[in-house]
Amino acid sequence: MISEHSSSIPASSGPIILIGAGNMGGALLTGWLKNGVPGSSVVVVDPNPSEAMRQTIADAGASHLTGVPVGITAGVLFVAVKPQVMDAVLPPFKAILDAETVVVSIAAGKTIASLEKNLGPAATVRAMPNTPAMVGRGVTGAFANARVSERQRQLVQNLLKVSGPVEWVPEEADIDSVTAVSGSGPAYVFYLVECMAEAGRKLGLQADLAMRLARETVAGAGELLHQSPDDASRLRQNVTSPGGTTAAALGVLMAEDGMQPLFDAALEAARKRAQELAG
Ligand SMILES: NC(=O)C1=CN([C@@H]2O[C@H](COP(=O)(O)OP(=O)(O)OC[C@H]3O[C@@H](n4cnc5c(N)ncnc54)[C@H](O)[C@@H]3O)[C@@H](O)[C@H]2O)C=CC1
Numbered sequence: 001m002i003s004e005h006s007s008s009i010p011a012s013s014g015p016i017i018l019i020g021a022g023n024m025g026g027a028l029l030t031g032w033l034k035n036g037v038p039g040s041s042v043v044v045v046d047p048n049p050s051e052a053m054r055q056t057i058a059d060a061g062a063s064h065l066t067g068v069p070v071g072i073t074a075g076v077l078f079v080a081v082k083p084q085v086m087d088a089v090l091p092p093f094k095a096i097l098d099a100e101t102v103v104v105s106i107a108a109g110k111t112i113a114s115l116e117k118n119l120g121p122a123a124t125v126r127a128m129p130n131t132p133a134m135v136g137r138g139v140t141g142a143f144a145n146a147r148v149s150e151r152q153r154q155l156v157q158n159l160l161k162v163s164g165p166v167e168w169v170p171e172e173a174d175i176d177s178v179t180a181v182s183g184s185g186p187a188y189v190f191y192l193v194e195c196m197a198e199a200g201r202k203l204g205l206q207a208d209l210a211m212r213l214a215r216e217t218v219a220g221a222g223e224l225l226h227q228s229p230d231d232a233s234r235l236r237q238n239v240t241s242p243g244g245t246t247a248a249a250l251g252v253l254m255a256e257d258g259m260q261p262l263f264d265a266a267l268e269a270a271r272k273r274a275q276e277l278a279g
Pocket residue numbers: 019020021022023024025045046047048049050080081082083085089106107108128129130131183184
């Protein structure tokens with residue numbers, strides 16, 4: 001059980017059961033431990049965690065199981081396995097839920113109706129974090145169904161916010177759009193770095209130098225965006241001297257409708273894929 005004395009996380013009615021401690025489940029677990037959740041209140045269920053994750057679990061004094069716990073009731077059932085395996089993984093966990101349990105799924109696409117098919121009716125939150133959670137700099141979109149009490153919503157909010165801000169959305173379908181923007185979003189930014197580095201290499205720079213320059217530029221621009229009160233458009237204008245080099249580049253990138261149609265199509269494809277994973 002999470003005690004009332006944890007620094008920022010209110011008490012849950014029973015332990016947190018984390019199913020899947022991979023990239024995202026592991027990042028959240030690390031964040032919980034750093035933010036005062038006692039390891040003794042967490043049970044990790046994962047048949048095949050990385051060596052580093054095994055060590056984190058052991059160091060924290062959390063429990064590690066390869067299958068469903070017996071003889072306990074979950075306060076929070078946190079589902080962080082791939083959507084494609086959920087229907088096989090979830091049904092036995094129904095036995096460890098009660099009326100107080102809140103279920104949180106971070107799986108792309110999987111609907112609350114699909115979760116309830118496996119677990120029965122439950123207070124359920126669908127959440128969509130992103131990989132910068134690994135360094136405490138993620139952002140999470142979340143939707144709570146009508147069974148979620150105010151206390152449960154607060155508990156879940158505090159568990160999610162260890163990795164960055166939490167944005168609640170009014171409709172479950174919005175989570176698929178959140179997935180397209182911020183869940184998958186870090187990959188678009190990393191691809192931008194790859195494209196900038198490759199273009200720099202084609203201009204004659206050493207490939208590794210071009211990559212270092214591109215990587216630090218995107219990381220620095222991200223930090224400036226994070227710290228500055230100005231919006232992205234203003235920050236872009238600050239770089240762009242009239243008649244200068246940036247204006248020349250943006251003239252290419254923003255020609256006609258620029259990159260917008262490509263992003264419109266890419267995010268539409270991501271949302272459509274989330275919808276296909278729903279069942
Ligand atoms: N990677 C990302 O950027 C994001 C992923 N997600 C969602 O998070 C979920 C997990 O994704 P990742 O962490 O990237 O995947 P991952 O492959 O890194 O982690 C999945 C974990 O599930 C474990 N697992 C497999 N079978 C299991 C079972 N029967 N019982 C318990 N654990 C089992 C694996 O051993 C692994 O540690 C997915 O549903 C994905 O849609 C959500 C937001 C962002």
